[in-house]
Amino acid sequence: MVDDLEENEDIGPSSNIPSTSSPSIRSKINLDDLPSDPADRPPISSYHSNQIDDVRRGYLVKKAFQPRGHNFKWSNYSSGRRRFNVKWFDKYDWLEYSTKHQKTYSLCCYLFNGSVGNQGGREVFVSGGFCNWSKPGALKEHVVKNLKMLCERTDESSDVSQKEQMAIVVRYVDKNKVVKESLIGVANVRGQGYDGASNMQGKFNGLKALILRDNQSAHYIHCFAHQLQLVIVAVAKKHTGVKEFFESLGMVVNTVGASCKRKDMMLELKRERVKNEILLGEKKTGK
Structure with a gap:
C-alpha cells in the first residue's frame, strides 16, 4: 500500500454521462x-x-x-x-x-x-x-x-487516568443531503451546541464566546440531550426507589474502585462466571 498523498489535479469530466430520463412503466424491484x-x-x-x-x-x-x-x-x-x-x-x-x-x-x-x-x-x-x-x-x-455549511459540538470527559479529554465534532449535511462528521475550521460554522458549563457557554471566555469572535453566524444552542439529562436526573431524585438505587450503586462503584484488591476480586469472580457459562454452553467463545 502507498501513503495517502495530498497533491491534487483537476480530475476532468466524464464522456459517459447516463441518461436522466425515467421509465413510464413501473417494474418490480427487490x-x-x-x-x-x-x-x-x-x-x-x-x-x-x-x-x-x-x-x-x-x-x-x-x-x-x-x-x-x-x-x-x-x-x-x-x-x-x-x-x-x-x-x-x-x-x-x-x-x-x-x-x-x-x-x-x-x-x-x-x-x-x-x-x-x-x-x-x-x-x-x-x-x-x-x-x-x-x-x-x-x-x-x-x-x-460538496461542503457548504456545518455545525460544531464539543464536550469533555475524564479518562481512566482522570485526565480531561476534549472531543470536537463538526457535523454537516453536504449537497447530497447526506450527514457527515469531520474536523474543520470555524469559518463556515453556523451552530454550536454544548452543555451549560461556564467554560463552554461563558459570556466572555467560554468556548462559545471564542468562536463567536471569529464567526458571528455560529449561533449557540444549549445541547438538548444535556437538557434532557438534567430533567431526568431531577425527576429521578424525586423518586425514592430510584434515588436509593443509584445511591447504593454509587457506593458500590466507589468502594470497589478505591481498592486494587477489590478490583482484582471482582475480575476474578467475573472470569469464573464466564468460565462456567462457557462450560454450560450459555456463552460462545467466538471461535
Missing part, C-alpha cells in the same frame, strides 16, 4: 438484491420516479461497496507504481470500488447526482470512475467542493 458492484448498476434515473427514493434507501442501508480483501491492481506512473489504498475506505465512507472496472465511485453521487447536478466532478465518480491513484487528493477535493 431492494434486498440490488447490485453491489458499481459496474453492475443501472443509472439511478433509469428507475421509475416513484421507486427512486426506495432504491436510494436500499443502497443507504447496504452502504458503499468496499471490497477490502480485493487484490487491487497496480498501475505505473512517472512517480512509480501505485494502486488503490484500502485505508481510503476508512477516510471516505462514501467511497466505492468496482472490482470489474478497477475504478472508484461515489455512492452519494450515484444516488443523488441527478437532483443536484454535476458540480465538483460528480460525473467522474458516477459513470466514468476515478483511477488516478497518484492523485488521491482528488478524493479530498471532491468532499470539499
